[in-house]
Amino acid sequence: LADPQPPTTRAPVALARCDNAPDVAGWERLVEAALAEIAAGRLAKAVVSRRLRVAAADPFDLDRLMSALGELFPSCQLVHLRRDETSFVAATPERLLTQRGDEVEVDAIAGTVARAADPGRDAALAEALLASTKDRHEHDLVIEAVREALGHCADEIRVPPSPTIMQLRNAQHLWSPVRARLHPDSDVFRLAELLHPTPATNGEPRAAASAWLREAEPFERGWYTGAAGIVAPDLTGELWVLLRCARLREATADLYAGAGIVAGSDPLCEWQETEDKLAAMLTALRFA
Secondary structure, three states, X not given: OOOOOOOOOXXXXXXXXXXXXXXXXXXXXXXXXXXXXXXOOOOOEEEEEEEEEEEOOOOOOHHHHHHHHHHHOOOXXXXXXXXXXXXXXXXXXXXXXXXXXXXXXXXXXXXXXXXXXXXXXXXXXXXXXXXXXXHHHHHHHHHHHHHHHHOOOEXXXXXXXXXXXXXXXXXXXXXXXXXXXXXXXXXXXXXXXXXXXXXXXXXXXHHHHHHHHHHHOOOOOOOOOOEEEEEOOOOOEEEEEOOOEEEEEOOEEEEEEEEEEOOOOOHHXXXXXXXXXXXXXXXXXXXX
């Protein structure tokens, strides 16, 4: 797609790429290591991630950044957290959960392809994503993990017969909203404990993937892939997964993106997927 420009009188600024953790070669080694764990049967999926550090000439303006994200990604949930002199900003497409009374809805999102400027090509990419054995397998792993988690606290778990396409400005994903009726003693904290982290941000099996990622990834994720949202006094609420995000301090920003690795994943294709995901925040930062 053409580089989008939100309505603003501010000219886009240049961003210098300062550091990749890992770099391309390190990424290939990381993905190959994940594939070896999968081939050995110790993991079914691992979501490996990278951090890109960029710098601008002047400090970023958080108000302008949030405005740009709202213009560029109106269907995403915007999150801004601040601690000391550091801000964490996300424009995330993924709910961890929404609880209303005794009903809960969870987004199962996994399987990604880029957008194209030509409508015919864009539609063909979406059709290929729906038909992809690799991406459908990755998506099914998330659905089954959500179903298993909800089985501890809910009945009448309803999964769509097939995923639909969630289209964002810079990417399109396989999406299945999973719904269920909760047991009386369920609340948002119990649900979060059962659901987070999902195989969409972590891997499967959950404990084994978490342990492997802590050793294998070359940086600490911090708030990236965490959850934030609103909790009501009755302990119902809505939580979102912190994706499409950046950690900002003055004129420096750390951006994060990940890719789900399953049998058949190609390291360079997965690197390009992370580039497509990073483009969301990179575009907004140019107007901040």
